[in-house]
Amino acid sequence: MELALSLGDTSKPFKFLDQTPKISTKDPGFCMGLETGFTATPRSQDKVVDSTLQGEAAADDTRASSDLPVQLNLLPFSPVPRRRQVPSQIPFPWLSDNLVSEPGSTDGSGRGFDVNRLSAEEAEEGAALSSPNSAMSSFQMDFGIRSSGGGRCNKRDMEAIEAERASSRASDDEENGLTRKKLRLSKEQSAFLEESFKEHNTLNPKQKLALAKQLNLRPRQVEVWFQNRRARTKLKQTEVDCEYLKRCCETLTEENRRLQKELQELRALKTSQPFYMQLPATTLTMCPSCERVATTTASATTNTNATGNTTTSNNKQPLATTAAAAIIPLTTTTSNTNSTSLSLANKPRLYPFTTQVHMPQAQAQTHQATS
DNA sequence: TTAGGATGATGGATTACTTCA
DNA sequence: AGTGAAGTAATCCATCATCCT
Structure with missing residues (x-):
């Protein structure tokens, strides 16, 4: 039987597959003998044996040997990346290794084995049902029933298969008294x-x-492995995101608290200085180009220079700055004391620059005195 | 000996696609 | 030719089970 197996024609082949030598499993620590005629010599190629899986693997080994007569139809792999993978068209590299390129082994029994390879139940490539204890039944079903059908299984067939598998699995469990052994991947x-x-x-x-x-x-x-890896990566990312959002929330809460306090101070200031009410209405507006909040009055326009000082067309006035990193609503007017729309407590918007609130000189002085 | 984390494995749900009537 | 139902396969997700520290 001649087998052709092309594995290198992936859409985006792994670079390291070429660079990395094949995982050698000649490590004697992983090789164990079997009771029935096992030659302790490791096979020329790879056979990873997890010592914890000896019993199961032995079962797999006998399974594989007994299943040798099964004829596989190794057709070229479907170029379709997904869907419609007919089981009988899938190449099985581990089987081709075992059955063909095994010069050291004369038959299927009494050789080193790979617990991960000899269970042929997975041959249908992702068709699930990979319970270690159900390997044999799956193998028989997959290659006996399905391939003999030569086409799609009808619903009744599938139900029969499932029933067969279920019963076989259960009986295997009962007979062997095995609990599910878990493979540990090597480093x-x-x-x-x-x-x-x-x-x-x-x-x-x-x-x-x-x-x-x-x-x-x-x-x-x-x-x-990839499924689990994706899931756990996603989980970790979610945790990171959650942590980040938590910190954001704390920052915003703190900012909110601070702004509330500042607002109270401003209100107290207004009530304690009624003369302020007689000043010209001061409107906080935002410069659309520099995104700074500035006050405008009927008589003078204020600007902020690079040093943070406020200049007006008339004279230089000290600037009262808030450390707030929030944008004060543009429509807020300090003259409208009773119905002020300074609702910073609700939704402060954080910006990467410091907003400077321009105040009249008298108020600024008072503010400096209080702070 | 036990608890808890890490991780391999499983089964159901969902989705996208194909086939067929 | 167009369409909907059914089948199939890949993936996601929640969960379980086992192993190890």
């Missing part, structure tokens, strides 16, 4: 996945397959 695998996540936080099927092959993982595992 190398995690780092590799992280690298790829930096490049693409989503994967197209080819990239997924390439990564899976590179890492000796099932495509489904790569897919799940």
